[in-house]
Amino acid sequence: MLDPSFLRKLDRLSLITRRAMRGELQGERRSPRRGASVEFADFRPYASGDDIRQIDWNLYARAERFYLKLFVAEEELNLHLLIDTSASMDWGEPNKLRYAQQLAAALGYIALSNLDRVSVHAIGTGSAQSLSGVRGKRGAIPLFNFMQNLQAGGTTQLAQRCRQYVMNVRNPGPLLLCSDLLDPNWREALTALTTRPFEVTVMHILAPQELNPELEGEFKLNDAEGGPSIEVSADSSLLERYRANLAAWQREVESYCNGRNMTYVAIDTALPVEELVISQLRSRRVVR
Amino acid sequence: MSLISPLALLAAAIIGPIIVAMYLLKLRREERTVSSTFLWQQVIRDVEANAPWQKLRYNLLLLLQILLMLLLVFALARPFFATQGISGRNLIIILDRSASMAASDTPPSRLDTAKATALQLIDQLPDGGRATLILVGGTLEVPAAASGDRRELRAAIQAVALANGGGSDLAQALSLAAALAARDEQSEVAIISDGNLSLPNDIRVPARVSYFPIGNSSENSGISAIALEAGQNSQTLFVQVSNYGSQAVERRLNLYLDGALFNAYTLNLAPDLNQSQNIVVDVPPTVQQVEARLAGSDVLPADDRAFAISTFGSQLNVRLLSSGNHFLETGLSLLPNISLNNPNASAAPLSIIDGAIPDSFPAGNLLFIGPLRSTDYFSVTGQIDFPSLRAVSNSDPVLKNISLSEVSVLKAARIVPGSWARVLVTSDGAPMLMVGERDGRRIAVLAFDLHNSDLPLQIAFPLLLSNLIEYLAPGGSGAQLSPSQTLALPLDPSITEVRISRPDRSQASSGSGAIQIRAGQAIYADTDMLGIYHLEALRDGSVVQRRSYAVNADPQESPIRPQADLRIPQTSGAESTTARNRDGRQEIWRWLALAALIVLVIEWLVYQRNGLVLLRQRWMR
Numbered sequence: 034m035l036d037p038s039f040l041r042k043l044d045r046l047s048l049i050t051r052r053a054m055r056g057e058l059q060g061e062r063r064s065p066r067r068g069a070s071v072e073f074a075d076f077r078p079y080a081s082g083d084d085i086r087q088i089d090w091n092l093y094a095r096a097e098r099f100y101l102k103l104f105v106a107e108e109e110l111n112l113h114l115l116i117d118t119s120a121s122m123d124w125g126e127p128n129k130l131r132y133a134q135q136l137a138a139a140l141g142y143i144a145l146s147n148l149d150r151v152s153v154h155a156i157g158t159g160s161a162q163s164l165s166g167v168r169g170k171r172g173a174i175p176l177f178n179f180m181q182n183l184q185a186g187g188t189t190q191l192a193q194r195c196r197q198y199v200m201n202v203r204n205p206g207p208l209l210l211c212s213d214l215l216d217p218n219w220r221e222a223l224t225a226l227t228t229r230p231f232e233v234t235v236m237h238i239l240a241p242q243e244l245n246p247e248l249e250g251e252f253k254l255n256d257a258e259g260g261p262s263i264e265v266s267a268d269s270s271l272l273e274r275y276r277a278n279l280a281a282w283q284r285e286v287e288s289y290c291n292g293r294n295m296t297y298v299a300i301d302t303a304l305p306v307e308e309l310v311i312s313q314l315r316s317r318r319v320v321r
Numbered sequence: 322m323s324l325i326s327p328l329a330l331l332a333a334a335i336i337g338p339i340i341v342a343m344y345l346l347k348l349r350r351e352e353r354t355v356s357s358t359f360l361w362q363q364v365i366r367d368v369e370a371n372a373p374w375q376k377l378r379y380n381l382l383l384l385l386q387i388l389l390m391l392l393l394v395f396a397l398a399r400p401f402f403a404t405q406g407i408s409g410r411n412l413i414i415i416l417d418r419s420a421s422m423a424a425s426d427t428p429p430s431r432l433d434t435a436k437a438t439a440l441q442l443i444d445q446l447p448d449g450g451r452a453t454l455i456l457v458g459g460t461l462e463v464p465a466a467a468s469g470d471r472r473e474l475r476a477a478i479q480a481v482a483l484a485n486g487g488g489s490d491l492a493q494a495l496s497l498a499a500a501l502a503a504r505d506e507q508s509e510v511a512i513i514s515d516g517n518l519s520l521p522n523d524i525r526v527p528a529r530v531s532y533f534p535i536g537n538s539s540e541n542s543g544i545s546a547i548a549l550e551a552g553q554n555s556q557t558l559f560v561q562v563s564n565y566g567s568q569a570v571e572r573r574l575n576l577y578l579d580g581a582l583f584n585a586y587t588l589n590l591a592p593d594l595n596q597s598q599n600i601v602v603d604v605p606p607t608v609q610q611v612e613a614r615l616a617g618s619d620v621l622p623a624d625d626r627a628f629a630i631s632t633f634g635s636q637l638n639v640r641l642l643s644s645g646n647h648f649l650e651t652g653l654s655l656l657p658n659i660s661l662n663n664p665n666a667s668a669a670p671l672s673i674i675d676g677a678i679p680d681s682f683p684a685g686n687l688l689f690i691g692p693l694r695s696t697d698y699f700s701v702t703g704q705i706d707f708p709s710l711r712a713v714s715n716s717d718p719v720l721k722n723i724s725l726s727e728v729s730v731l732k733a734a735r736i737v738p739g740s741w742a743r744v745l746v747t748s749d750g751a752p753m754l755m756v757g758e759r760d761g762r763r764i765a766v767l768a769f770d771l772h773n774s775d776l777p778l779q780i781a782f783p784l785l786l787s788n789l790i791e792y793l794a795p796g797g798s799g800a801q802l803s804p805s806q807t808l809a810l811p812l813d814p815s816i817t818e819v820r821i822s823r824p825d826r827s828q829a830s831s832g833s834g835a836i837q838i839r840a841g842q843a844i845y846a847d848t849d850m851l852g853i854y855h856l857e858a859l860r861d862g863s864v865v866q867r868r869s870y871a872v873n874a875d876p877q878e879s880p881i882r883p884q885a886d887l888r889i890p891q892t893s894g895a896e897s898t899t900a901r902n903r904d905g906r907q908e909i910w911r912w913l914a915l916a917a918l919i920v921l922v923i924e925w926l927v928y929q930r931n932g933l934v935l936l937r938q939r940w941m942r
Contacts, residue, residue: 121356121357122356124354124355124356125356129356213356213357215356215357215359215360216357216359217359240356242355243355243356243360246355248353249931250351251350251351252350252351252352252353253350253351253352253353254353254354254355254358254361255352255353255354255355255358256354256355256357256358256359257354257355257356257357258357260357260358260359261358261362262358263358263361263362263365264350265361265364265365268930268931269930269931269934269935270934271364274364275360275361275364278360278363278364279360282360282363
């Protein structure tokens, strides 16, 4: 699925989080919780039932009260990968879904190599495909297998699926949404992701044929997801208007994301995944 | 507008539905699956906001194709406008190029309008038709004879230039046209003129004759005569100004002596030729040339200007070959500026041969009086006793102011005239007085000896003699020529070169062949331009003789009233030549075909508009 040399490069990368996230198991990330590490965090008064090993006796000698010495906990990160597998994603050259799979696999591998926990969820009509909680480098195999076996089909009910997923997650963390957002309800979908404290990155994947359609003449355009068909007489002025419309839409999505503290990355599938991850995502401060 | 082949319109009924049907079939769009029509919907929504225009736009090709089809079908139906024109296959155009066609009442000039009419007739010529172009006015010319080549015909018509000389005599042109028309049944004669033509009445044209009148104004006034008569010690200038129009006008006449303004007269000209204004004024004997000019302008400017050359002090040499004729010598001595048998004169422009015919004739013009035997120019076959004289035409300038009815003649020679001769006075068919031109010289023949008549005793004799001398030696010692009249100057044999400075300051020389020196005469024929010609005779490079000649507009061309009809007998019995019915056809399919071509180009550009936009973008880049 991914090139071994590319994987070696990915080993050196890690995801950037803007704030501390809560995890389940001990890991390498700062957590908002107090726990066992070498880094001092705070004192707090002793309450019955606390571990007496954590009492700071020096402080007791000075204040004659029991205080516990707290340390910053280091826990794992829960990376959520949401992949849009609607029929519209299975289109374009290079294929958008394939691109999304590779991108998600790469980012998931980065997370796994940093001892983070990765959950993958495919958003499509078919039976909800998901992989929850693989951890550690050995989890790369099931991750890649899962990615490989993703099937596209049906219409996106992006908003509904996103809402469901967000509700069911135990530990919010960084969330990557790989989608073409070709859904009239894309605003609701993005809003749903903000209801819990995820750090959302929107990977807006579009094929070159969508960015710059090459049509000339009379066409009947059929929707891959069974939407309404449209008859167009394509000429340069129509294509010009299409491109202007597309650019306006992309700007709208971007400003919508910026307004909700989401990172927006517009992706053209003509750009190789490797280059995207190594250079583009680093410059956009998604990975380090 | 009518159609020649209206059945062609049926094609529209067949092809039109086919085009529409093909278009509808083509409208079945190619299906293509896209990821989502989500984005397209918004674009289409914008487009549908101005749907009617957009629909039209997408059907533009269909509309253009239907327009193209309609134009082509309409062209196939050959629509035409009925115009006044011709319908024959053998067209004979008689185009008037006389001086009166220079009138500017149909801008730019009548001649240009006539040319345009002729071109129109050429356009109407049916396929396979032929046309002949005959020019009247000046010498008769046929620049294009029975030609089917429209380009050649057009070029011939475009090249027609005005001829100032000679009247518009239709007789010659019509007899030629009649001969041409007799060869083809579908002949038609078109006369394009202002109608100021002298009409023959003895020609019956075996074809339909159509007359295309040119011009709409008759208002013209001009100088009808100018003369500078030399007296003993002074010169008398005579200028006559006439109004040929139908309304009284006031014009100012300026007289210039040697280029300086001498006097100006304000003339009230009544619209009547009998009330012409005459100006008689004495001018100093030193004046060499006089110019009379009517200030302002009118429709025909050519006759508003006239020149006269002084003949003061110059003598006309006349050689008299006679066995002694007292009457003749007395009559000639009464005429001014005539030197008879001057032994010092090298050449005489006029020789009078009285009675006996010499073996060889001297150079110059000839006047025979009572010839005793035949010559190269005429034959004497006998004698007529007591002929009674009758003038053939009173309008001839030779017979001006002369009545010969009182003249009694005892006997005269019976003369058979040559074809060159114009008979002025006859007696029962035998010519008594005839004039004409032959071999570059003017000849006049009086058939009876003066001693055998009482003519010398009558008042008519000095007048006739004066008129004959005026005809045979124009301008006395040579001052005035009518346009295109050949300038012939007797020369001393030692003269080596003759130069002429034309009114437009261009030069002609015998060295370049423009002037011929032949039999003791310098002959120059290109005198169509109005104005003053200065002639210099050179001997070994030095000027030994100077003469000037004035060429003035022919007053016969000054009446410019357009004639509505010309009465020319035709074999059909008709005489009128106005176009009665509009049977000319002005076809317009060429224009329709041109429009169709343009529509075709537009259609192709519209079809390729995306490519064009791409090209433009690439260019901008």
